[in-house]
Amino acid sequence: xxxxxxxxxxxxxxxxxxxxxxxxxxxxxxxxxxxxxxxxxxxxxxxxxxxxxxxxxxxxxxxxxxxxxxxxxxxxxxxxxxxxxxxxxxxxxxxxxxxxxxxxxxxxxxxxxxxxxxxxxxxxxxxxxxxxxxxxxxxxxxxxxxxxxxxxxxxxxxxxxxxxxxxxxxxxxxxxxxxxxxxxxxxxxxxxxxxxxxxxxxxxxxxxxxxxxxxxxxxxxxxxxxxxxxxxxxxxxxxxxxxxxxxxxxxxxxxxxxxxxxxxxxxxxxxxxxxxxxxxxxxxxxxxxxxxxxxxxxxxxxxxxxxxxxxxxxxxxxxxxxxxxxxxxxxxxxxxxxxxxxxxxxxxxxxxxxxxxxxxxxxxxxxxxxxxxxxxxxxxxxxxxxxxxxxxxxxxxxxxxxxxxxxxxxxxxxxxxxxxxxxxxxxxxxxxxxxxxxxxxxxxxxxxxxxxxxxxxxxxxxxxxxxxxxxxxxxxxxxxxxxxxxxxxxxxxxxxxxx
Amino acid sequence: xxxxxxxxxxxxxxxxxxxxxxxxxxxxxxxxxxxxxxxxxxxxxxxxxxxxxxxxxxxxxxxxxxxxxxxxxxxxxxxxxxxxxxxxxxxxxxxxxxxxxxxxxxxxxxxxxxxxxxxxxxxxxxxxxxxxxxxxxxxxxxxxxxxxxxxxxxxxxxxxxxxxxxxxxxxxxxxxxxxxxxxxxxxxxxxxxxxxxxxxxxxxxxxxxxxxxxxxxxxxxxxxxxxxxxxxxxxxxxxxxxxxxxxxxxxxxxxxxxxxxxxxxxxxxxxxxxxxxxxxxxxxxxxxxxxxxxxxxxxxxxxxxxxxxxxxxxxxxxxxxxxxxxxxxxxxxxxxxxxxxxxxxxxxxxxxxxxxxxxxxxxxxxxxxxxxxxxxxxxxxxxxxxxxxxxxxxxxxxxxxxxxxxxxxxxxxxxxxxxxxxxxxxxxxxxxxxxxxxxxxxxxxxxxxxxxxxxxxxxxxxxxxxxxxxxxxxxxxxxxxxxxxxxxxxxxxxxxxxx
Numbered sequence: 002x003x004x005x006x007x008x009x010x011x012x013x014x015x016x017x018x019x020x021x022x023x024x025x026x027x028x029x030x031x032x033x034x035x036x037x038x039x040x041x042x043x044x045x046x047x048x049x050x051x052x053x054x055x056x057x058x059x060x061x062x063x064x065x066x067x068x069x070x071x072x073x074x075x076x077x078x079x080x081x082x083x084x085x086x087x088x089x090x091x092x093x094x095x096x097x098x099x100x101x102x103x104x105x106x107x108x109x110x111x112x113x114x115x116x117x118x119x120x121x122x123x124x125x126x127x128x129x130x131x132x133x134x135x136x137x138x139x140x141x142x143x144x145x146x147x148x149x150x151x152x153x154x155x156x157x158x159x160x161x162x163x164x165x166x167x168x169x170x171x172x173x174x175x176x177x178x179x180x181x182x183x184x185x186x187x188x189x190x191x192x193x194x195x196x197x198x199x200x201x202x203x204x205x206x207x208x209x210x211x212x213x214x215x216x217x218x219x220x221x222x223x224x225x226x227x228x229x230x231x232x233x234x235x236x237x238x239x240x241x242x243x244x245x246x247x248x249x250x251x252x253x254x255x256x257x258x259x260x261x262x263x264x265x266x267x268x269x270x271x272x273x274x275x276x277x278x279x280x281x282x283x284x285x286x287x288x289x290x291x292x293x294x295x296x297x298x299x300x301x302x303x304x305x306x307x308x309x310x311x312x313x314x315x316x317x318x319x320x321x322x323x324x325x326x327x328x329x330x331x332x333x334x335x336x337x338x339x340x341x342x343x344x345x346x347x348x349x350x351x352x353x354x355x356x357x358x359x360x361x362x363x364x365x366x367x368x369x370x371x372x373x374x375x376x377x378x379x380x381x382x383x384x385x386x387x388x389x390x391x392x393x394x395x396x397x398x399x400x401x402x403x404x405x406x407x408x409x410x411x412x413x414x415x416x417x418x419x420x421x422x423x424x425x426x427x428x429x430x431x432x433x434x435x436x437x438x439x440x441x442x443x444x445x446x447x448x449x450x451x452x453x454x455x456x457x458x459x460x461x462x463x464x465x466x467x468x469x470x471x472x473x474x475x476x477x478x479x480x481x482x483x484x485x486x487x488x489x490x491x492x493x494x495x496x497x498x499x500x
Numbered sequence: 501x502x503x504x505x506x507x508x509x510x511x512x513x514x515x516x517x518x519x520x521x522x523x524x525x526x527x528x529x530x531x532x533x534x535x536x537x538x539x540x541x542x543x544x545x546x547x548x549x550x551x552x553x554x555x556x557x558x559x560x561x562x563x564x565x566x567x568x569x570x571x572x573x574x575x576x577x578x579x580x581x582x583x584x585x586x587x588x589x590x591x592x593x594x595x596x597x598x599x600x601x602x603x604x605x606x607x608x609x610x611x612x613x614x615x616x617x618x619x620x621x622x623x624x625x626x627x628x629x630x631x632x633x634x635x636x637x638x639x640x641x642x643x644x645x646x647x648x649x650x651x652x653x654x655x656x657x658x659x660x661x662x663x664x665x666x667x668x669x670x671x672x673x674x675x676x677x678x679x680x681x682x683x684x685x686x687x688x689x690x691x692x693x694x695x696x697x698x699x700x701x702x703x704x705x706x707x708x709x710x711x712x713x714x715x716x717x718x719x720x721x722x723x724x725x726x727x728x729x730x731x732x733x734x735x736x737x738x739x740x741x742x743x744x745x746x747x748x749x750x751x752x753x754x755x756x757x758x759x760x761x762x763x764x765x766x767x768x769x770x771x772x773x774x775x776x777x778x779x780x781x782x783x784x785x786x787x788x789x790x791x792x793x794x795x796x797x798x799x800x801x802x803x804x805x806x807x808x809x810x811x812x813x814x815x816x817x818x819x820x821x822x823x824x825x826x827x828x829x830x831x832x833x834x835x836x837x838x839x840x841x842x843x844x845x846x847x848x849x850x851x852x853x854x855x856x857x858x859x860x861x862x863x864x865x866x867x868x869x870x871x872x873x874x875x876x877x878x879x880x881x882x883x884x885x886x887x888x889x890x891x892x893x894x895x896x897x898x899x900x901x902x903x904x905x906x907x908x909x910x911x912x913x914x915x916x917x918x919x920x921x922x923x924x925x926x927x928x929x930x931x932x933x934x935x936x937x938x939x940x941x942x943x944x945x946x947x948x949x950x951x952x953x954x955x956x957x958x959x960x961x962x963x964x965x966x967x968x969x970x971x972x973x974x975x976x977x978x979x980x981x982x983x984x985x986x987x988x989x990x991x992x993x994x995x996x997x998x999x
Contacts (some may be wrong), residue, residue: 035723227534
């Protein structure tokens with residue numbers, strides 16, 4: 002039996018190594034590759050992805066899993082081996098349900114849809130993208146069908162990004178969230194706006210790079226086991242726990258964008274760097290889910306990075322680096338400026354108080370479309386209405402509205418909720434950390450972030466994907482996903498910023 | 501039959517894409533990877549290499565090749581399809597002869613030998629490396645045995661790097677070369693030495709980078725289909741013809757090192773960028789052999805880069821970039837300085853007049869060891885004797901002598917001759933180019949290198965690996981490998997530099 006288990010581990014490590022090779026090909030494409038190399042690169046990535054997929058659904062793996070069932074029944078549920086088998090059973094069974102022809106048609110469709118979307122966005126021409134989006138939603142309905150019966154058609158889609166999460170649970174949580182966040186937003190809108198004009202204006206790139214490095218080093222991202230590069234769209238990637246890379250985008254006239262983005266990606270990276278060595282290069286050697294991952298990027302970006310304590314320690318470095326721009330700006334004004342609330346048209350530019358509203362809008366539309374309560378043709382209009390209702394702003398055109406980002410064109414339906422769940426979980430974990438580390442705020446004020454990082458590593462990071470997201474949340478907080486801590490955090494913080 | 505041919509092409513493209521993915525993993529390792537990522541990276545590279553190897557010796561490929569024999573007999577010998585089949589037959593048959601266990605033992609042995617060598621070199625301790633080197637030479641004898649009968653035990657080793665080349669031919673050519681080069685060196689040694697003291701001294705890295713970019717752009721390396729990065733040991737790599745990357749190493753106190761190294765790697769890169777689009781992502785979509793490749797790196801580095809004409813055009817840019825250092829140095833003094841001849845202890849630092857002597861020494865030792873005329877234990881002593889005889893210098897210790905470079909530790913026996921053959925071929929091709937382009941020297945003097953590059957592309961680059969090296973040399977020069985043009989070039993140039 003041990004031989005079979007070792008053979009399984011060998012096979013899953015091979016799959017892991019293939020996927021990590023694809024990750025490097027992709028990182029290079031976004032960071033280094035001359036554009037002309039794109040054709041060959043796509044072929045290389047598709048080849049290795051196919052090999053990984055084929056191994057993951059291979060008869061050989063199926064037979065090993067079958068043979069290992071008696072062992073699986075005997076292993077202690079908190080052992081690494083049990084978790085590995087549980088993970089592999091789950092993904093094997095899921096993959097088995099998806100016909101090969103479907104995968105290839107869906108890849109083909111989204112591949113072409115991406116180009117159509119990019120042109121449609123450029124030309125503000127939703128009509129040209131509409132048939133593609135209809136096909137993508139049709140195919141996602143078909144996909145959900147492979148997993149029937151289900152409680153909700155959205156469940157199988159959501160489950161791909163957030164293992165074990167149910168639509169009903171998310172909707173319940175979001176209902177509370179939406180009402181209170183809309184209310185908070187109305188209230189803040191009636192108070193005098195915060196001045197953040199001094200945040201715009203030229204800051205040289207070298208200085209920005211230096212500050213980004215200092216910021217991520219301060220929170221404990223280990224640059225000896227990583228690196229930071231420039232990319233059009235910032236992301237984090239890893240090829241093993243000892244090679245976890247982040248990227249950022251420098252804007253010469255908006256310095257804080259790169260710094261907060263670096264803290265965000267740095268948060269993702271610290272999580273990956275903290276996974277236990279024993280789990281490295283196994284299917285468990287990575288973050289547990291998108292929402293749990295996002296809870297850590299948002300925790301380091303916002304709960305730490307946008308806090309008065311952290312800025313009390315880091316803002317002097319900014320002033321030192323750019324004395325002419327910030328020498329005369331007081332800490333409190335700076336703190337309020339980077340926490341200014343202003344409804345915007347797109348999630349990626351949203352502040353903490355409005356961010357979740359973008360997410361909820363998207364999830365509601367996705368569900369309504371899947372349930373055929375609305376049609377793709379209705380989208381532009383409904384988008385505008387909901388934006389107005391939740392955020393009080395309306396896109397001037399479809400490029401700013403329904404065409405604003407790439408998720409749907411890539412077929413990523415069911416992805417958005419993880420962004421908001423990440424926020425909620427970040428505040429739940431934060432409350433627990435603050436309870437366990439009584440002088441947390443004081444430590445942050447001194448730029449001492451090791452205790453927090455070690456606490457997170459012990460509670461969360463080291464486990465990798467050994468436990469399901471809901472198990473992790475329960476292990477850390479003692480309960481399920483709960484919007485209360487995040488709402489408390491928002492209400493307290495932003496009523497003070499706007500007092 | 502066409503279906504089978506297409507299936508073969510699909511398979512060889514898959515092998516190619518796997519190998520190019522390995523090339524990216526390796527490029528990244530040398531350019532970007534945090535050292536801690538090395539363990540996982542080695543596993544990733546070894547996995548993909550193994551997959552490529554397994555496809556290359558697969559029964560499926562064997563059956564396709566068997567089925568395609570009638571077609572192969574009918575195809576016109578100058579067609580791409582004929583060349584592809586010839587190439588695949590050749591490599592399939594070669595690979596079939598090598599037992600899988602041998603490959604794995606040899607990989608294991610050289611993997612470990614590398615570490616032993618690095619420590620031995622550091623500690624000047626040849627004795628610790630000796631058993632490893634003995635095993636490596638034993639295993640290479642065994643390797644040659646797989647290809648018996650052969651004319652010479654060195655033939656199968658040489659053939660791996662230089663398809664079709666025979667030891668007897670190389671030895672014949674080298675005999676002429678050695679006597680004349682040793683004679684030239686004695687003669688130059690009796691003349692007053694050239695002053696190159698002004699070449700040392702600090703030049704800032706930004707300025708060096710700019711000059712390296714200008715230099716390679718000037719010779720026509722297309723940076724839109726490539727890029728230049730820093731690496732400890734400069735090299736060129738490619739992932740398709742439209743993504744060919746070079747690296748260089750900047751020394752703050754030795755500027756010309758990076759510039760000539762960039763021209764060298766740029767020469768390799770121009771070759772790869774010039775391969776016909778139809779051959780891309782096939783086994784023919786790359787340079788024909790190491791010697792042919794080296795002929796192009798050396799041609800652009802030396803016959804162009806170290807010529808009075810090129811420097812006449814490029815030196816003013818160097819003066820402009822570093823006026824305090826070079827403003828007062830005349831072109832002729834600069835030209836003579838970068839062509840200074842001085843016997844050194846290692847090939848990588850050797851000038852044109854001494855370079856081949858290092859190569860010949862190594863090849864003679866390799867052959868004597870394989871033929872058991874000497875033993876590994878004799879090496880340090882014989883190394884010193886030959887260095888003294890050919891170059892008039894002697895290493896102070898084994899780290900500078902027999903342990904000086906990594907080739908043997910990696911099992912690369914039979915590799916060295918290609919360095920010198922590259923020099924010879926570069927001069928043969930150059931003579932032909934000069935005959936076909938009567939105003940070549942004048943064009944170079946004006947920095948116009950397009951005609952030369954287009955001539956080389958038409959005669960050589962576009963063919964990729966469609967023809968064997970000897971066929972290419974014959975197609976371009978009308979004859980075989982001939983040391984005369986290179987000797988004429990050396991004698992003429994260096995007698996003038998030292999006149």
